[in-house]
Amino acid sequence: MTQQDPPQDRFAGRQALVTGGGSGIGAALVRALVAAGADVVVAxxxxxxxxxxxGAVTGPGTARAVQLDVTDAAAVQAAVDEVVERAGRIDLLFNNAGITFGGETEDLSLEHWDAIIDVNIRGVVHGVAAAYPHMVRQGATGGPGGHIVNTASMGGIMAAGLITSYVMTKHAVVGLSLALRTEAAAKGVGVTVLCPAAVETPILDKGHLGRFHGRDYYLKGQGVRRPLDADVLAAQALAAVAADRPMLVTPRPARVAWRVGRLAPSFANRAATRFVAKQRRLQARRATSGGPA
Ligand SMILES: NC(=O)c1ccc[n+]([C@@H]2O[C@H](COP(=O)([O-])OP(=O)(O)OC[C@H]3O[C@@H](n4cnc5c(N)ncnc54)[C@H](O)[C@@H]3O)[C@@H](O)[C@H]2O)c1
Structure with a gap:
């Protein structure tokens, strides 16, 4: 995928693989890609x-499902190789599968840490290791090499506690993406990292430790009334890929907060500390009342 491609050709007939494509953001990416004419493996x-x-997508592109655990490097390599064997190339890899744990860090066991590192960091590494060499080879022929899209998070560019392990993994994904992009560009391969704030998906209700409640954390604590719609995010993501942008930070208030945080990191860290304190109060009230905070 290069800047020179005419917009209508950006996704039509492209061969794509989306990890975590069975739910939430991944499913929305699949729908958007198929609607734009891509042939997509939903992993x-x-x-x-x-x-x-x-089974639910409508053309003009196609979608087929495969079972894939991104923590299994050999399985990720096999899934990518299978796309290349079938179609002769892989144009787009979306390393999107991810998990979260929210709560006090002392409640995390080493198994929690290992699990989140395995899926959120190693899962992305496995995708890059499997697909990037194919894309470099494709780019060496003078055509478009391909594009890798990694789903990080606002948690990959700002740091607030109670999702500390998640923030760590997403910072790693942002670092990998931005660094790789600088060496991949000359080889015809694009890299884009997605950094959305809260998106309405099942993940908001997963991975809660102790009395922590993720949905409350993301909405009440941040003063956000409604999370971003996953299909809106997917459309923004494809536009970012088509424009070969390094990052997508969305929605706008998140972009503003990120920019302020970059200008004034100490201020941002103090604000995040206050945010954590507010969260603890909200979550305590929720636990006492037995209902939403
Ligand atoms: N929803 C949000 O608020 C939000 C915000 C920013 C970033 N993200 C990121 O977006 C990505 C997608 O999350 P989502 O919100 O759609 O969550 P989701 O829980 O709806 O979907 C995640 C999907 O990943 C799959 N998955 C989990 N472990 C896997 C593994 N080992 N191998 C393959 N698939 C696996 C799950 O089965 C699920 O279908 C994640 O990386 C997440 O961290 C989400």
Whole structure:
């Protein structure tokens, strides 16, 4: 995918693989890609979910489901190689599968740390290691090499506690993406990292430790009334890829907060500390009342 491609050719007939494609943002990316004419492999740990997503799409592109655990390097390599064997190339890899744990860090076991590192960091590394060499080879022929899109988060560019392990992994994904982009560009390969704030997906209700409640954290604590719609994010993501942008930080208030944080990091860290204190009060009230904070 290069800047020179006419917009209508950006995704039509492209060969894509989306990890975590069975739910939320991944499913929305699949729908957007197929609507734009791409042929998409919907890869997910949850095979039934991947099949539901693949079965529900309407053309002009196509979608087929595969079961894939991104923590299994050999399986990720096999899934990518299979796309190349079938179609002769892989144009787009979306390293999107991710998990979260929210709560006090002393409640995290080493198993939690290992699990989130395995999925959110190693899962992305496995995708890059499997697809990037193919894309470099494709780019060496003078055509477009391909594009890698990694789903990080606002948590990858700003740091607030109670999702500390998640923030660590997403910072790693942002670092990998931005660094790789600087060496991949000369080889015809694009890299874009997605850094959305809260998006309405099932993840908001997963991974809660102790009395922590993720949905409350993301909405009440941040003063956000409604999370971003996943299909809106997917459309923005494809536009960012088509324009070969390094990062997508969305929505606008998140972009403003990020820029302020870059200008004044100490201020941002103090604000995040206050945010954590407010969260603890909200979550305590929620636990006492037995209902939403
Ligand atoms: N929803 C948000 O608020 C939000 C905000 C910023 C970033 N993100 C990121 O977006 C990505 C997608 O999250 P989502 O919100 O759609 O969550 P989701 O829970 O709806 O979807 C995640 C999908 O990943 C799959 N998955 C989990 N572990 C896997 C593994 N080992 N191998 C393959 N698939 C696996 C799950 O089965 C699920 O289908 C994640 O990386 C997440 O961190 C989400």
């Amino acid at each position: 997910d740990l949850d095979e039934a979910a991947a099949q539901r997503v693949a």
